Amino acid sequence: MLGIIGPIFFMLLFIIGISVFLHFVPLGLWISAIAAGVRVGIVTLVGMRLRRVPPAKIVLPLIKANKAGLDVTVNQLEAHYLAGGNVDRVVDALIAAHRAEIPLPFQRAAAIDLAGRDVLEAVQMSVNPKVIETPIVAAVAKNGIELKVKARVTVRANIDRLVGGAGEATVLARVGEGIITTVGSSVDHKDVLANPDHISKTVLAKGLDAGTAFEILSIDIADIDVGRNIGAELMTDQAEAEKRIAQAKAEERRAMAVANEQEMKAYTQEMQAKVVEAQAEVPHALSIALREGRIGVMDYYNMNNITADTQMRETISKSGPAVANPSTESKEPRR
Template identity: 80%
Template structure:
């Protein structure tokens, strides 16, 4: 009985050890590699486990590479994986480039992948060019009319410039700049509307793909519309600004005139006050002269008659001015 129990325990331990060993050693993956003609040792797979590299991430792309006729070493694939690259995408890109007869080495593909670009998409774009549509670009011709244009740029990936080359945003910005320059140099917006190809030809001749990761194949103007009359609007704004400046200056002159008028009124009031003050001194002086005998009573009465005569004449002149003013009003009515 004890022998039977010992046998079962031994079988259980062996089964557990075998399970752990098979989970650590990718035996099935090694058999698949041998069946595909890929020469890779079992100890290499165990080493990948120890280096924390999933063997399937290396072996499966390696099988595809061998079947496609590519010569790629296991160490290069493993190094690329450890550097943070996508091994499967790089192998797919190399296979696509080989089928399209595009010269692309593993080192170049790995560098493009590590630079953050999709190397497989770049190879596909080299075979099938991509169309980039720019947003609506507004520009003003010399006659002041706004022209709105939208372009479609057909580009092909330049694999040699994918590392360090500018992206699609630069292409869109340069094309927009070229549209603004071309429309701005046109004498009339009508010439742009009549011949929109002049925009694409001028922009294409500028070599806008220099320093970018793409090669521009064509630039086509998809839509051209007439916008606002910017020249007239600017003239209107300038006239409004001139009017406001003139109004401000007129207001300044009016304020100065009012201040001057107030100053003159103050001076007149001051002079009237002095006259009243002087007139108040006249009776005192006359009474003093009478006491001292410098003037007589008849002299005083003669002076009073002269003053009364002067006041009467002033009243008559003011009455005549009022009547003449009333006559003028009647005539105007």
């Protein structure tokens, strides 16, 4: 029994040792690299295992790059992997750039990838430009008519400005600003409708791609719609506001007139009260004057006659001219 257990134990140890050796020494990748003509030492592969770098993610892209004729080393790929980059995507971008004859060194491709941009998509966009459609941009011409413009911007990735360059949102914002400026400087909206290419030429001449990660190839106006008459609406609103101001001022003047009228009525009533009070004192003053002999009886009668004559004249003036009584008119005798 003991004689059987010993060989089995040594066989298990041998199997475990072979498994550990094959884990740290990927012979399959080493043989594949040699077959592809890529020089990768066993020590290098073991070092990748110790540095916790999957050898397959380094060796396979290295083989791909070598077959494409690129000068890429193991240390470059491993350093990019340890920095958190996508090695396979960088190698694919380098191969695509090499095929399209676009100058793209490994350092720049790695920097673009580490910056968070898709370097392969950027290379593909350099070969095949991308069309970006702007949202509807509302602009108002000088005659007050609103125009709703939609444009298509054809851009190509600028490899040299991918690191630190602005993205698509900046390009769209600048194009929208250029459309608003161009339409706003037009005297009549009909000029814009007749020559929509004027917008494209004006906006394209402004150099809107400065500081961005793209190169603007063309700006094409896709659609123009006539919107509201903003000028007329503003004039209507202004007229309505002026009307309300005038009504408020008129109401203020009316209130002041009513207040003045009430004040005058109160003043008139006060004066009438004083007149009545003064008239009430007249008989008493006359009696005192008669008693003291300052006026005579005839003077008093003359004053009453004058007063009666004045009242009669006032009555006649109020009643108007006398109308002749038709009964008193003379009639002609019959013949």
